[in-house]
Amino acid sequence: MADPAAMPSDEEYAYLQKLSGEYQPEATGPLVGERQSSATITTQYATADPIYRVKTAALPAKYAYFRTCRGDGHCGWRAIAFTYFEALLRVGDVSKLEDEEARLNSLGNLLDHIGYSRDLWIDFAEEAFELLHKLARSLRHMDGQAADILLQTFNDMNASMAIITYVKLLASAWVQTHADDFVHFIDNGDVRGYCANNIEPTMCEADNIGVAALAEALIKPAGFGLEVWYLDRSPGEEINRSFHSEPTDHHHRPIPGAPMLRLLYRPGHYDILYKAGDVPQVQHQPALRQQPLHVALANYTDDFVPTATSVADVMNMIPGMYPTGVGLGQRWPSLSYDFSPSPASHTQVTPIQPYAPAPTPVTPVSTAHLDFVTPIHPNNASQYNPPSHHSIHLDQPPVTLPIHPPPPPPVSLERSAPMTVERGGPFRSSMYELEPGFGSSMQVQPFQTSIFRNSHFNTAHFRNPDFMPEQWLPDGEYSTGNKGRHKSHSS
Amino acid sequence: MALSANGRGNGASATVAQRLQKELMDIMTKPTPGITAFPDDENMTVWTATITGPDETPYENLVFKLSMEFAPNYPYSPPTVLYKTPIYHPNVDFSGRICLDVLKDKWSAIYNITTVLLSLQSLLGEPNNSSPLNGQAAELWDKDPVEYKRLVLARHKEPEDLDA
Known part of the structure; x- marks a missing residue:
């Protein structure tokens, strides 16, 4: 046994143990x-x-x-x-x-x-x-x-x-x-x-x-x-x-x-x-409110980095630039509001809807397309109104884009630049804008029927990667029959 | 820190008093046989309690006096409970301190004075002999019940004799 002075007694040891346990x-x-x-x-x-x-x-x-x-x-x-x-x-x-x-x-x-x-x-x-x-x-x-x-x-x-x-x-x-x-x-x-x-x-x-x-x-x-x-x-x-x-x-x-x-x-x-x-962006970050366009563009530019190689894509994303075979009205179904020549009036428009549902089909566009030969029917051009909160279109009269056809390609390259820089733009959001995420729970759509819920028309499924639309199967009748029988057995 | 200090201050002790008030009402309206508890005259956070030894144990018919002290953050911390009556028991030391998990790390805010006293009462009949404060008592409990009982009675004092 060691020197008793050096070795703590049981009692001391218990005390130390207690201290360390309670620490x-x-x-x-x-x-x-x-x-x-x-x-x-x-x-x-x-x-x-x-x-x-x-x-x-x-x-x-x-x-x-x-x-x-x-x-x-x-x-x-x-x-x-x-x-x-x-x-x-x-x-x-x-x-x-x-x-x-x-x-x-x-x-x-x-x-x-x-x-x-x-x-x-x-x-x-x-x-x-x-x-x-x-x-x-x-x-x-x-x-x-x-x-x-x-x-x-x-x-x-x-x-x-x-x-x-x-x-x-x-x-x-x-x-x-x-x-x-x-x-x-x-x-x-x-x-x-x-x-x-x-x-x-x-x-x-x-x-x-x-x-x-x-x-x-x-x-x-x-x-x-x-x-x-x-x-x-x-x-x-x-x-x-x-x-x-x-x-x-x-x-x-x-x-x-x-x-x-x-x-x-x-x-x-x-x-x-x-x-x-x-995170609701509104209450705690008033600075962000000053640049709501940043938010609006965020949806739009999610997967696009404005490098030189993607310029063609950029141009493609500008509505009206490349109506590639598809009717304009089909491609931009939500843009139905009238164009007003006065930019000031656009501040009234809440910049939320237009971009989200209208993904631009990314067609491989070579630089050769930049000569704007694609014919645009005048009536289409006048019907079409570019989304006004897009800063690039506000820089210059939007109507001129389709109507004066071949702008030299370099110009269009320059034009793509401000798009990334001038996010602030002249566009301010309304003070009545709801917080992002507001009412997200209400998307559950309380009135939907079970038929609609499983329907492929139900847009809620766009966010569900595992969604399987309901299909008619030749065996279907048998399986429902089985179910019914099974139920009656179990009950 | 500042935030919690405020919380612990006036607000918390008001809640302690409220909660103890409520427990007192409960104890007075629905008394539990074999246990009593009552607060100090001046200080609501200090109580005196008694428990009666359970039947068919060495503590049968003996009454034990205890003191209970409640911290400002009660019920989020256990009361400090001491035996005032000298007691011979494996889990109580000679100054009356008690080793019982629900009075330490297993304390829950859902416990109250009555449940604490009931736990102590059942501890009298079912000591935890694996972690004793009184080793001799733990040993004798199984080995020599007669000697155990003798030591219990030898150490015991009636509550009336205590105050003198």
Whole structure:
């Protein structure tokens, strides 16, 4: 045995062990931070392991923003709860908030069923309802305060802890009432014990089961999706998705364009992640409002880089330049408004619609085509009105383009240049413009019939890569017959 | 930091008082046999509680007095509970400190004073002998129930004798 003075006694050892067990690095920072550019993450890892460097360098291109959560052992729950409320704001519909309150209220039965005392959990639930009320009030008055109210509430330790406790109880109750779905992921199969030890304790971080339970109990019924992106040192060039719950309706059909909640998980810690499109651009970035044309062009120029080689394509994209065999009216069906010679009047036109539905077929255009020999019928030319918020057409009288045929090719090359530079243009958006993403939930089209939903005429499917239109099959009659018989058997 | 400090300040302690008020109402209207709890005269966040030893255990018919102290962030942190009555038990040390997971890292905000006291009561009959604070008691529990019972009674004092 060593010198007793050097060796800590059992008691001392237990004390030291206790200290080290209880040690927690002091968590700093706001409970939930402001949304910031995810380039910050790239900077944080600039001197880190190469794998981190590569992964974080690729991050901002896909996920433009992130929001920190304080790493105090609650960050996973906090991140999910916060993004849930934030997604409700993204929907921006008061009735959605009311629906959710009613739904959460009905989940109270679940909590009662598990045996939680209503007297106790109602305090936590009411904090969440209170927040819903405040957000609804703000939306109703359109005072633009909702996002701030949300952030402040989550930065109030008391309110924040109550809401976190509430969602944890929901998660625990969900796991216990859906034990069959979770029991295989629990080591000894003791679902109740697992919840008591891993979900209900005040100090316990959200684990996979907790996240999955909340995705089912809280997020999916609201029509939202949830993704967790994992940043660690595993080989790869990008962060990988460690959890995914698709937004589906109650018939398990995907909801196109539904809000997706995204979390960034680094071992032991959760933050919130956003794609550029998740973020309303209006309230916090007045600078961007000054250049709405930038937004309008963004759709249009997504996959086009104005290099010399693509000039032909550029010219091709300018409406009216190359009516390649197809009737103009067909190619630009949405551009039906009248051309007005006064550019000022165009500020009245909201520059949202025209480009999106009219992709220009990229026909291989050689420079030889630049001599504008393609004949344009005068009546076509006068009918056609170029989209007025396109700066290139406002630089000069648009009508002259088709009517004075051969402009020398160099001129057209020069003309393509301002297109990239003068994005600002003379065009300002209306102050009544809705936030991007506004009403995206309403795209679900509540009035559609099931026939229309499966129809290939339903444009909602344009965003669903897996869409299969309904087809008539010669065997169809038999299969329906089978189904019916099967049903009658089972019932 | 500033944000959370504000949160913890006035707002939080108001909630503690509110919550404890509610629990007191609950305890008075629906008393649980074998346990009592009541707040201090001046300080709502300090309570005195008693539990009666469960039948068919060495603690049968004995009454134990405890003190409970509630932090400003209760119920998000467990109350500090101490045995005021000297007790011979594997999971209680000689100054009355208790080793029970729900009073430490397994604490949940859904627990309350009644559930804590009920857990302590059941701990009397079902000690956790694998991580004892009182090693001798843990050993005797299985080995020599008669000697165990003798030591329990030897150490016990009636609540009335404590205050003197």
